[in-house]
Amino acid sequence: MLHPLRQHIEQITPLSDKEFEYILSHFTRKKVRRHQFLIEEAELVPYEFFVVQGCLKAFHTDRNGKEHIIQFALEGWWISDYQAFFNQGPATMLLSSLEEGELLTISLANRNKLCAEMHKIEHFFRLKITAGFIAMQQRILAGMNLSVQERYEKLLKLYPDLAQRVPKQDIAAYLGVSRETLSRLRS
Amino acid sequence: MLHPLRQHIEQITPLSDKEFEYILSHFTRKKVRRHQFLIEEAELVPYEFFVVQGCLKAFHTDRNGKEHIIQFALEGWWISDYQAFFNQGPATMLLSSLEEGELLTISLANRNKLCAEMHKIEHFFRLKITAGFIAMQQRILAGMNLSVQERYEKLLKLYPDLAQRVPKQDIAAYLGVSRETLSRLRS
Numbered sequence: 001m002l003h004p005l006r007q008h009i010e011q012i013t014p015l016s017d018k019e020f021e022y023i024l025s026h027f028t029r030k031k032v033r034r035h036q037f038l039i040e041e042a043e044l045v046p047y048e049f050f051v052v053q054g055c056l057k058a059f060h061t062d063r064n065g066k067e068h069i070i071q072f073a074l075e076g077w078w079i080s081d082y083q084a085f086f087n088q089g090p091a092t093m094l095l096s097s098l099e100e101g102e103l104l105t106i107s108l109a110n111r112n113k114l115c116a117e118m119h120k121i122e123h124f125f126r127l128k129i130t131a132g133f134i135a136m137q138q139r140i141l142a143g144m145n146l147s148v149q150e151r152y153e154k155l156l157k158l159y160p161d162l163a164q165r166v167p168k169q170d171i172a173a174y175l176g177v178s179r180e181t182l183s184r185l186r187s
Numbered sequence: 188m189l190h191p192l193r194q195h196i197e198q199i200t201p202l203s204d205k206e207f208e209y210i211l212s213h214f215t216r217k218k219v220r221r222h223q224f225l226i227e228e229a230e231l232v233p234y235e236f237f238v239v240q241g242c243l244k245a246f247h248t249d250r251n252g253k254e255h256i257i258q259f260a261l262e263g264w265w266i267s268d269y270q271a272f273f274n275q276g277p278a279t280m281l282l283s284s285l286e287e288g289e290l291l292t293i294s295l296a297n298r299n300k301l302c303a304e305m306h307k308i309e310h311f312f313r314l315k316i317t318a319g320f321i322a323m324q325q326r327i328l329a330g331m332n333l334s335v336q337e338r339y340e341k342l343l344k345l346y347p348d349l350a351q352r353v354p355k356q357d358i359a360a361y362l363g364v365s366r367e368t369l370s371r372l373r374s
Contacts, residue, residue: 060331068331070324083321092328115313119306126302126313133316134270136323137257141279143330144247144255144363176331 004052005104008076012127013120023121026110032097039095045084047105051077054101055165059173060093069174072159072166078128098166148177152185191239192291195263199314200307210308213297219284226282232271234292238264241288242352246360247280256361259353261346265315285353335364339372 002010005027006020015023032038032054039045039058049056056073058081070093073079084091085108115122142151152175156163163171172182189197192214193207202210219225219241226232226245236243243260245268257280260266271278272295302309329338339362343350350358359369 060328062332070327070331082317083325086317086321092325115310119309122306122309122313123302126309126316129313129320130269130273130316133320133323134273136320136327138270138279139327140257140323140330141247143327144257145249 004076005050008050009121009124012124015120019118023114023118026114027104027106030103030105032101032103034097034100036097037094038097038103039081039084039091039093041094042090044088045081045091046107048078048080048082048085048108048111049073049095050104050106051075051079052102052104054103055098056095056101057098057166057170058093058095067173068176069170072162072170072174074159074162074165078132098170143176148175148181149185151175152182191263192237195237196308196311199311202307206305210301210305213301214291214293217290217292219288219290221284221287223284224281225284225290226268226271226278226280228281229277231275232268232278233294235265235267235269235272235295235298236260236282237291237293238262238266239289239291241290242285243282243288244285244353244357245280245282254360255363256357259346259349259357259361261349261352265319285357330363335362335368336372338362339369 003020003024005024006015009015009020009023027050030049038047038049038056051073053075056079057069058071058073058079059067059069061067071079079095081091081093081095083089088108111125115125142154146154152171155171155174168182168186169179172179175182177185190207190211192211193202196202196207196210214237217236225234225236225243238260240262243266244256245258245260245266246254246256248254258266266282268278268280268282270276275295298312302312329341333341339358342358342361355369355373356366359366362369364372
């Protein structure tokens with residue numbers, strides 16, 4: 001069976017065995033527990049994460065202690081605090097694991113090295129971050145234009161198995177509504 | 188004097204005269220009038236735009252006719268409806284010019300061709316879209332956490348001369364407040 005990262009990259013560009021071995025040597029395997037923090041408040045963010053198995057959430061806790069979820073990540077998704085990761089500054093959000101799982105981590109130096117050495121990897125990461133940019137821009141648009149009900153349906157369409165894997169309060173925190181409002185939407 | 192596009196690309200990667208001439212040959216110059224539409228509702232979006240001179244806004248008009256501004260673009264910024272541009276689908280937002288100006292336009296085919304032929308251009312566009320992704324993610328975070336006053340100050344910090352160049356109602360439409368609320372913030 002192909003490695004999940006290889007499968008994932010080969011959706012965009014073919015790789016030889018040797019190329020994939022070389023790429024993989026720049027990543028580190030990391031097992032995560034449920035509720036483990038991968039990015040903590042105001043700390044540096046040395047890694048980007050690729051989800052091999054599990055479910056993560058990137059979130060922000062506001063001055064009133066209310067949690068807002070910026071992004072979920074399931075198998076085959078990349079996640080980090082990109083502002084902090086690319087600028088090597090302090091975290092602007094938190095990242096934690098909702099399930100036991102397995103990640104691959106890559107440092108900025110290794111990511112830049114792979115991009116510089118292999119044009120096809122720079123191409124791969126350009127397409128990935130472009131998809132992320134589009135998703136963020138569409139999320140801003142949705143916030144301007146869609147009802148909570150429509151955004152809820154859009155979320156379930158984007159991540160069909162999310163409702164089974166994520167606590168209701170996290171779905172509510174992504175949509176920016178209370179659990180009670182979410183329950184009314186679900187019924 | 189260096190061409191503005193060359194100056195802009197060379198902030199990331201050096202170019203020879205021959206390389207720049209080749210890159211520029213993939214763009215088309217476009218003069219724009221004030222209030223000219225560059226992306227119209229539901230139409231295809233064949234171009235990305237680089238602002239040589241002028242000021243553009245990407246926006247969305249909701250079901251109640253209220254305008255929401257997604258992004259401004261001044262000199263040295265790239266702008267398009269990236270969802271529509273990269274997927275060659277119908278527009279999800281509108282783009283119009285706030286001032287008379289000059290743009291460079293590039294088609295998706297030419298952009299992909301330059302990226303495939305020149306690793307340094309793929310690198311340049313990867314860094315540019317990464318900065319865009321970070322800006323969008325930080326905008327979502329700001330919407331979750333900052334007051335309108337703080338978001339107004341952040342906008343003026345990001346675009347110091349915007350207040351002089353953009354009508355007050357457009358700044359209000361970016362912040363998602365009424366003109367009256369904005370006037371209170373400004374005083």
